[in-house]
Amino acid sequence: MVGHVVVIGAGVYGAAVAAGLASRGALVTVVEAGAPAGGTSSATFSWTNSCGKQPRSYHDLSVAGMLAHRRLAARVPHGDWYHEGGNLEWAATADGVDRLRRKVATVLEYGYAARWLTRAEVLALEPDLDPTALPADEVAYFPREGWVEPTRLVGHLLATALSRGARLLRDDAVVDLDIDRTAAVRLTSGKRLTADAVVNCAGPHATRIAALAGLDLPMRNTLGVLIYTSPVPVTVSRVVHAPDVHLRPDGGGRLLLHTSEVDAAATVSRGRTQVDQGAVDAVLSAGRDLYPGLRDATVESVRVGERPIPADGLPVLGRVADLPAFHFAVSHSGATLSVHAGDLVAAEVLGENHDDTLGPFRYERFLPALSAS
Template identity: 70%
Template sequence: MVENVVVVGAGVYGAAVAASLARRGACVAVVDAGAPASGTSGATFSWTNSCGKQPRSYHDLSVAGMEAHRRLAAEVPHGRWYHESGNLEWADDDAEREQLRRKVDGVLQYGYDARWLSRAEVLRLEPDIDPAELPPDEIAYFPREGWIEPAPLIAHLVSTAVGRGAEVIQNDAVTGLEVAGGMVRTVRLASGRRLVADAVVNCAGPQAGQIAELAGLALPMRNMPGVLVYTSPVAVSVSRVVHAPRVHLRPDGAGRLLLHTPDIDGAVGASGTVEQQAVDEVLEAGRSLYPGLRAATVQDVRVGERPIPGDGLPVLGRVAELPNFFFAVSHSGATLSLHAGDLVAAEVLGGDQDGALAPFRFERLRLP
């Protein structure tokens, strides 16, 4: 019988798994080397979507993740961390336009809500965009997509878990896992504390590979840096996630905007700092798209480490050779965490989740 569960990591996955376990009556300890939301979850674009995700099982998992956010937002209307205002995307050359057409055609075949808008229709949605930056037509709009604010969501989930008896242990890294008889028995912490465990859930994000190694498992990861540029508050109307050819952006509360480009992710130096020229280029791209951003300055630049399993797909659920050790690790954690975390929690406590989790088992990544 599973009574004591140790959840490693207090980001969106760890918080979601802990809240679900606690609701189900488990005795939960959440352990993090820092504070809740202090890692990758605190430095993420946090776009909720299933926009072109393949294979179909990954798409369906993401759609279910989006629905889980809607349900929680309806249950906790004062939470205000969930924003389902849509996503706009367009391309500026023939090759990228064809790629976008294929993506839209693909999601439409899955029954996903997508449509094409004209420049005039987009300007009614986002009136502060410079019209010259928009093509006359073929602007993709995904109305059910949006974003979350990770820190308040994590706070709600952790508070839910604590309210049901969970313990949160922060600033105390996991340094060892004691395995005996084919099961994890004890979790050792840097402080010297030892936690008896009937089950361990690895929600350690970019460090998931190291935690797995402590259990004698090899989890291949290909983590990537993610750089986010936060502006000062500015009087510009931006209501949606926008994926323009030269910049991606969304609101970030109190008049601030969050900006990103794929190129800036490559501008992280060995020390973890970001080249100033790259930051300036991102801000200038944002200003070109929204001229009202001329008054904005850069308030913050954050570098996160995206946790990406070796084949790009989530790793979820139990490990066959170590049956009380579980994974909840993926890219797109903002989208997936509530739903996938709930599935993993149910499996920890003995529920059969093979129908949903079979495509995402750890064993597919094992070397022959």
């Protein structure tokens, strides 16, 4: 019988796990090294999707994640952190068009909502787009995708947990763990907590927490650069993946811009992260080519987030077979997955069996590779 659970980290995963646990009656302590939603969950594109995710089990988990967002937002008055406006995507090269066709064919086979739009149909959805920036047809549209405001989502989930008796210890990090059938957790402040279970929701720092429990969690985290504009009087109502820039609204008239290439502009030297200004300007310029109304937009802020990516790219979720008091809730795409996956992990901590869903995402898949190396 699990009574007290320590959740390590208060990003989207920690908040979702804490809400799931507290809603089922568990006594929960969330320990956060800094501020809630102060990690990757505050520097993310947070596009909710399962667009091209493989294998099928990961696709299905992501679709369930999208559905969980829709349900949660519908249930909560003022749950307007969730924006299901769809996603537009097109390509500029023959290879790119081929890849997009294959992606659309695969997701349609999976029963995922996708269709092709003409330029005129796209302009009916996004009237401020420059028509000359669009192909005449073959713009892929994924109507059930969208984006979330992760900080507000974390706020809601934590408030849910706290209203059901959970406790939040912030600005205090977990520095030591002693795990067997139960757990002892030591914090920077010197506080010592005892618990029946611990859930590792430390995002990009999950490897460190796993190591405290004697586990080797291989991760290949990457940095991502996000560019936030000043408020602009331009209508952008959905996620847009154009060949030279990805963007979405970010509230208050601001837009969030990203490209895969701009990520390389972030460098870390002596613990300081810097971003090359020329690369940032190039992304804004690509945004202006797409939406001429962005002419007067300026860059209001640039954030660098660290993607928590387990070594094989797939989530690590649920119990550890040899360490029943230790659980994982770690993944990339956490903005999409966390509400659903966090709830599954919480349920499992409290004894519900979710082997079918969580089976492909267990920590143990790393063990043969680790012991062979």
